[in-house]
Amino acid sequence: MRALRAFVLGAAATGVLAYAAAAVAAGLAQAQDGLLDVHVGALVVVRVASDGASTVTTFGPGLLVASAIGGLLNALGAAWLARRARRRPPMA
Amino acid sequence: MLEPCDSLVLADGVALGEGRVVDAVAEASWPVNASGSFVLERTGCRLESVVAELAAAFALPLETAREDVLAFAWQLNRLGLVNVRRGSRRLRAAVVWVRLAVRLAPSGTIPSFTARRRRIDTTTPLRAFASVVRGAAGRGTALALGTFAAGAHLSLVTGRPSLLVPAAVGVSVGAGVVVHEGGHAAALVGIPGALVIRGHRIYVLHAPTESRRRRVVAAAGPALTALIGLVVLTVLPPLGLPALGLAGAPAAVHACALTVLAGDGRTACGL
Numbered sequence: 001m002r003a004l005r006a007f008v009l010g011a012a013a014t015g016v017l018a019y020a021a022a023a024v025a026a027g028l029a030q031a032q033d034g035l036l037d038v039h040v041g042a043l044v045v046v047r048v049a050s051d052g053a054s055t056v057t058t059f060g061p062g063l064l065v066a067s068a069i070g071g072l073l074n075a076l077g078a079a080w081l082a083r084r085a086r087r088r089p090p091m092a
Numbered sequence: 093m094l095e096p097c098d099s100l101v102l103a104d105g106v107a108l109g110e111g112r113v114v115d116a117v118a119e120a121s122w123p124v125n126a127s128g129s130f131v132l133e134r135t136g137c138r139l140e141s142v143v144a145e146l147a148a149a150f151a152l153p154l155e156t157a158r159e160d161v162l163a164f165a166w167q168l169n170r171l172g173l174v175n176v177r178r179g180s181r182r183l184r185a186a187v188v189w190v191r192l193a194v195r196l197a198p199s200g201t202i203p204s205f206t207a208r209r210r211r212i213d214t215t216t217p218l219r220a221f222a223s224v225v226r227g228a229a230g231r232g233t234a235l236a237l238g239t240f241a242a243g244a245h246l247s248l249v250t251g252r253p254s255l256l257v258p259a260a261v262g263v264s265v266g267a268g269v270v271v272h273e274g275g276h277a278a279a280l281v282g283i284p285g286a287l288v289i290r291g292h293r294i295y296v297l298h299a300p301t302e303s304r305r306r307r308v309v310a311a312a313g314p315a316l317t318a319l320i321g322l323v324v325l326t327v328l329p330p331l332g333l334p335a336l337g338l339a340g341a342p343a344a345v346h347a348c349a350l351t352v353l354a355g356d357g358r359t360a361c362g363l
Contacts, residue, residue, distance in 0.1 A: 006352065006361040012358070013350040016318045020344035023325045027334045065295065070351075077352040078361045085363070 002082065003075045010074020015067035018058065022046035026057045040065060093189050096140035097179025099163055100131075105286060106173045108132045111171055117211075117284045119299045122171070131164055139165065156350035160338045169207050172288045172297060176206045205291035212296065214286040217278035220285070224274040227287040228294060236266025239342075260339035264324070268317050268343040269294065275316035281308045303362065310359035314349035321346065325349060 022038065022045055029048045030034035033055075036048040044060025102108070105117040108129065114121045124132065127150060134142045139161060147157035168174040178185050192203045200239065210227040211217040243258025276296040277285060283305070285298040321343025328337035351357040 002362045005307075007355060009350045009360055010352075012315075013318075016322055016344050016347035020321065020325055020341045020347075022337055023329070024341050027329055027338055030334060060282040074174045074357075074361075078358075078363060081352055081358065081363050 002078060006078035007071040007075040009071075010077075011067040011071030013074070014070020015018050015063060018045070018066040018070075020058060020062050022063065030057070040064070093185075093192060094139060094162060094176065095178075095180060095185070095188065096143075097138055099138050099177045099179060100135045100168070100174045101177050102132070102135050103173055103175050103209040103286065105284060113168070115171075115173060117286045117297060117299060118172075119284075122173075127160065128131035129163060131161055132168075134299060135174070136177075166204070172207055172209045172286070172290075175208055207288055207290035209286050209288045209297070212277050212280065212287055214277065214280045214283055214285050217281055220280055221274040224277045224287055224296070225270055228270045228273055228289065231289060231294060232266040232270040234266075235269055236262040238262075239265040245273055246249075254335075257335050257338060258338045259332035263340060264321070264339040264342040268321070268346055270344055271320060271343070272313040272317045274350070275313035276309055278316075279305075283309075307360050310356045311317070311350060314346045314354075314356055317343050318345075318347035318350070 026036060026040065026048050033050070034048070035050065037045070038045040039060070040062045042081060043062040043065055044058065045062030045066070047058045047060065049056050049058070077083050105115060107114050107116070108124075109121070111125075111129065112121045112123055113128075113132065127146060130146060130149060131142055133289070134145065143154065143158045143161050146152065146161060147154045152160070165174070165176075169176060180188075189203055196202060210223070212223040214223075240258045240262030243261050244255060246255045247258060273287060273294055273296055278285070280296070280298050283299050283301055285296055288295055288297050296309075296313075301309070307311075321340040324340030325337055325344060326340075328334070328340070348354060349356045350360060352361055352363065
């Protein structure tokens with residue numbers, strides 16, 4: 001149960017952070033009339049494209065992958081901290 | 093930093109019992125000896141007069157009494173059991189602090205900050221949130237102004253002068269801290285709580301509670317702040333306010349506190 005909680009919280013936190021970073025990057029790119037294409041492997045994280053008349057910002061599935069990785073790392077961190085706490089000798 | 097003209101005041105929810113200091117908020121108590129009780133019975137009196145009375149009552153050298161009283165006062169203040177009522181004006185106290193900081197600078201230390209504890213009204217979530225806003229408004233404003241000044245300076249240095257974006261980011265940083273603690277407090281309904289501010293640290297102290305509630309209280313602060321940041325980032329740019337939308341980023345960063353990297357996150361995970 002603790003592992004699941006840690007995964008969910010870590011995934012939510014990483015998702016929010018990744019989305020915030022992508023939104024800021026997209027905002028800056030749009031302000032400078034530039035293009036942006038951030039992807040992890042084949043998965044798009046954020047893409048800013050212009051067709052001349054308008055600019056389109058797309059948030060892709062890369063954000064979900066980043067969330068899942070963050071959740072996994074948080075769960076591993078929680079497991080490591082819990083194990084370390086169990087090994088610590090009781091206070092005299 | 094404590095001055096001779098300062099005085100001690102028991103924090104809300106703290107009382108002196110039979111040889112014990114009882115904290116009704118933390119549901120804890122600490123034993124005090126005769127000289128400790130002597131000092132605590134004189135809350136509201138100037139520290140210099142407490143020192144003189146203690147030296148006379150216990151036949152102590154004045155210097156020993158001063159060291160004992162100051163050490164005791166620091167310990168109580170560090171535990172959030174007493175607040176320090178300044179005997180001098182705030183500006184004068186700040187000048188004295190800066191002078192001492194300059195003298196201590198070669199040793200790489202800075203003078204300690206006193207802690208200030210305020211009661212949180214936890215009868216409803218809104219009142220709890222409002223209590224924290226009242227208590228932390230000064231700290232949030234200072235943080236917002238500092239961030240605004242740094243941001244405005246940066247915008248000048250980078251050749252893109254702007255006041256709007258630094259102001260929005262400053263408000264987000266300052267309000268983010270207040271909302272974070274307000275979120276903890278709002279989740280504390282029915283549980284005694286207090287807001288403690290000490291130096292750069294600000295936290296909500298509360299009575300021990302069952303595991304599930306403790307996790308909810310820990311997660312509520314960062315989750316609420318990050319959610320507001322997310323809404324600002326998502327809603328403002330399509331409304332034609334992309335620059336103001338950037339202000340959501342500092343609030344969204346509070347999501348970090350949901351992970352095991354932060355104390356809130358470790359508690360929320362049940363560690």
